[in-house]
Amino acid sequence: MSVEKIFRDSILNLITIYQNEGSNNGLLTAKALDKIRDKTPNLKKNSNDELSNIFDSYISKKDHILAQQIKEISNYLPWERSSMGGRIDEDLKKEFIQFVLLGPTGIFKSNDYEVGILMQMPNIDYPARKHPAEETFFIIGGQGYFSKNDEPEVLGQVGDYIHHPSMVSHANRTENHHIVWSWRWSGDISQESYYKYK
Template sequence: MSATARLTAFLRAAAPRFDDHDSDIARDISRTLQVMRPNAPALAPAILGACAPLPDMLDGARDALTQRLAACLGDLHWRVAGFGKLAPDTDQKLAVVELIGPTGMFAHPHLRIGLLIQREEFHYPRHQHAAEELYFILKGTADWAVDDHPHSPRLPGDFVHHASLQPHGMITRGEPMLAMWGWTGDIDGASYST
């Protein structure tokens, strides 16, 4: 099976998961994942230090979504998160894949959809961006803070929704966290700030 076929299978498997969240952004993500007809990925596979726990996290995956993700791990183009606005050594603790989007593996002008890996014992500082954002946690647990509220745990299967310019941050404790995310609205990363 080709990289395109493996990645397409993963994207198709993810689409119905977003149907479980009653929001416009979830519907946009689900619809895009269902109708994407990707050509070959525009970006070659790349990996960062933050990705080290992924094989163990996905080993023995039981549900169709994580099985398909495990099958395409070697096809993903991981990059440093934060649009260059986080500490230089962050790539050892935090990384993202833009699967679909303006600078993604598969081009899309109005939406970004991707993955995030956050290593254990890492504090992703409060940040904000103009894009509306929705996370779907695949594996692991993170303590999430939105606005000025205290951090609270989010588990696999949970959604976390951020409005445009709403401050948020995440802390992992004893295990890494893997999540799928989507951006809609003003998806230009220039507004990203900590």
């Protein structure tokens, strides 16, 4: 199967995921993805496969079909390490890889919705943070623990949705397992706001 076909199939899976989220912003995100699903992405094979190899090494048949599709084409995706808008330091930055599918910096441009894929390594605390965008994680690989405000932690596993309203403080951590999620953002998704409010 061609890289483009697998890429399009992965977008179809994301559309289903957000249609099933049970929220209006999930439905609107699914509609935004529906508009790009037949567009041809500008995908080039990466000259350096360090980040895609990290992703591939963690994904197995136990993970969501979307994670397996991403693994099949991982060396064509624009993986990056991010400082998360200055929220994490250089050492912690090495513990995450991600790419943006849809959004201001995505493979496809949008100023209204953002969708991306993130992997967090085992035994890592991603400290409490907040941002104006309203956010949902859908877990597609591994597992981890999530908290918001002072509520008790919950275990998130493949198939779970983790929702964060705008400006609600949220944190998460992994134990002896990696975690992979797709994130979606709605509302004020601007980079200026992400950098401004921490």
